[in-house]
Amino acid sequence: MKQIKKIGIIGLGLLGGSFALALRKQTGAKIFGIDKNSAHLFKALKMGLVDQKMEETDWVNLDLVVIAIPVNTIPKVTAEILDKVSKNCLVFDTGSIKAPICKALDSHFKRDQFLAVHPIAGTEFSGPEAALHNLFEGKKCIICDSGNTRNDLLEKGIEILQSLNMQVDSMDSISHDKHIAYVSHLSHISSFMLGKTVLEIEQSEKNIFNMAGSGFASTVRLAKSSAETWTPIFMENKSPILKALKEYIKNLESFASCMETDDEKSIFQTMKETNYIGNILDQNGN
């Protein structure tokens, strides 16, 4: 990818920082960074995630812009960036929701330079120090509404994502948001509320955490995730998440009701059937 000489990274947290590391290694490009949190920018420069701070005059020279900021700020920031970049620059975001972003940008006169990207990669950590050079290695990556991206820029985008060893799949943004509510957003809520429930009892019952093992740690791991990142995701994907969350609550209530009526057979059956998810996770390499 010799044509990529200058890359702008907007937002230097876990995802932006990891893209900076992976893309520099893959392309040898010079990395320009910006973050509205000046401490993050300072750290990212000090750690060598980015080569220099982006100045207003740099935009026009970029070949690629990666936008890795809270999802509610993506539409406005992306629109402003599209205004500034030159006509062969590809701009992609990395947000966990796609429909509101695509919808907001559809009327932009440079819409065809934008690609909606969701790398299914992350950890529960945040900030520049959470960046990993191999975060995307072997991961899935969903691109959405890609028919609205100019063909040569779409090809360039796919080539870049595949060069980071991601498996790129395509789908429409509305389906993406509906599905991701189940396999990502619901997990986060489940984990946060589990953490909250145990913290609440811990206030009155000391040392309960001394009894926690690796199973609890695994289930509650996502409750370490950044509130700054996840609050906007929940708000922007409200309707699909509420649907998933209500189905989840209904299943929990039904489990509680089986316990109350000593319906051992149904409890056994529902667990036995759900074990099937193990096969799917194994197939997926998780």
Next chain:
Amino acid sequence: MKQIKKIGIIGLGLLGGSFALALRKQTGAKIFGIDKNSAHLFKALKMGLVDQKMEETDWVNLDLVVIAIPVNTIPKVTAEILDKVSKNCLVFDTGSIKAPICKALDSHFKRDQFLAVHPIAGTEFSGPEAALHNLFEGKKCIICDSGNTRNDLLEKGIEILQSLNMQVDSMDSISHDKHIAYVSHLSHISSFMLGKTVLEIEQSEKNIFNMAGSGFASTVRLAKSSAETWTPIFMENKSPILKALKEYIKNLESFASCMETDDEKSIFQTMKETNYIGNILDQNGN
């Protein structure tokens, strides 16, 4: 521990098999095994987890018996075993609940040869092939109502558990069951119902799992657990689990209600506060 020459392991699954491996390594003792599932016994013998099948004449010669069977079967089986062993043999169980077991055995004339043990160690796998020689390494282990165990046998039990590199803590069986409902049993239900919810939507929405990442896998990992093991745990610890489960459902409903009313501030605040669980998990080495 030269005095331990013959050990009986009752139940040759994940826990029993792991005790067999770890105890043979630590004590050099001969391991006698028994499992009501003859395929498990056959596998355990073939894999060398145990040295030989336990015969009726062997009981009287054992120095230690480890009972690793479904929790609802522990009281009856333990009582029968206590009847058979000689007076210097220690018998301990490894169940995830302790109060019903201790209560059932309190009137046994050899109660003081029994120790209620809960190693906070496990994986989502089951059967003899799930056994790990280092499953207990560095883990916590709770012993309950240990005042009812004869002093020399209690010391022997603690010495054995510590020799496997477990950190042994003591508490009363009722507190144990109440606390473990929060930090273990609730996690399992949360994980199983999350898996169920996603499997249900998957039936109508194909390929949703293609979008699942490591976060989902972590949250749903416990849904691979054995229904045979966990159904009796849930039934036997009904009242503490129902309390924890209802608090969890209440927190999920409150989260849904904040989303419905666009109460972004409360969502942010509750996540921010729950992040604190990360510090606790880190302290615990999870």
